Amino acid sequence: MMERYLEPHQARLRPPTQYESLLGDSIERAFAQGIVELPGLIAYLNQAGPGPQVGTAWTEQNFCQEMARLGQ
Template sequence: MTTTERYLQPHQARLRPPTPFEDLLGDAIERAFADGVHELHALVAYLNRTGPSAENGEPWTESSFAALMARLGQ
């Protein structure tokens, strides 16, 4: 990479620090990936087994997980 090329560190794009819930969810997703879980249905099942629950305290669904990822990705 030359000195004129620019790149963005993911943390530079944050508008605020993650919430405790977001930290827990991120850790759980990382553990799932480390265990070889890569499909959405399997990830949702993993989260429902290990936690954390969805923000509303309900079990995860594929649509609730996708909606949260879309909202957090804005």
């Protein structure tokens, strides 16, 4: 049986922007602290940053929209 592996960047079309890297790092720090529910994550991002590219604060709605945009 062939051993399976995961190449985490196999679908990446370009390197991440600085904003994407900062946002990903902040989300990882929140997860490391046990924050796994959306309201807690939104509160963490509003405190720790980075802020959203549009608007002044994260909301559940603009966070979900941003994740959908970044996932394209």
